[in-house]
Amino acid sequence: xxxxxxxxxxxxxxxxxxxxxxxxxxxxxxxxxxxxxxxxxxxxxxxxxxxxxxxxxxxxxxxx
Numbered sequence: 001x002x003x004x005x006x007x008x009x010x011x012x013x014x015x016x017x018x019x020x021x022x023x024x025x026x027x028x029x030x031x032x033x034x035x036x037x038x039x040x041x042x043x044x045x046x047x048x049x050x051x052x053x054x055x056x057x058x059x060x061x062x063x064x
Contacts, residue, residue: 007052 015033018024024032039045
């Protein structure tokens with residue numbers, strides 16, 4: 001839960017920076033948000049979630 005919440009906050013910050021910087025306009029940003037929202041309700045959501053969890057586990061297991 002903590003990882004998914006941090007990813008949501010991070011992506012929200014990136015989206016705000018892109019909109020304010022002029023790299024992406026509000027229309028395409030809304031489309032991207034809606035795409036993610038509807039993608040989360042499809043059958044692909046568990047696979048995407050497992051993939052992102054495995055990436056997070058790999059990153060956290062890397063020791064410097």
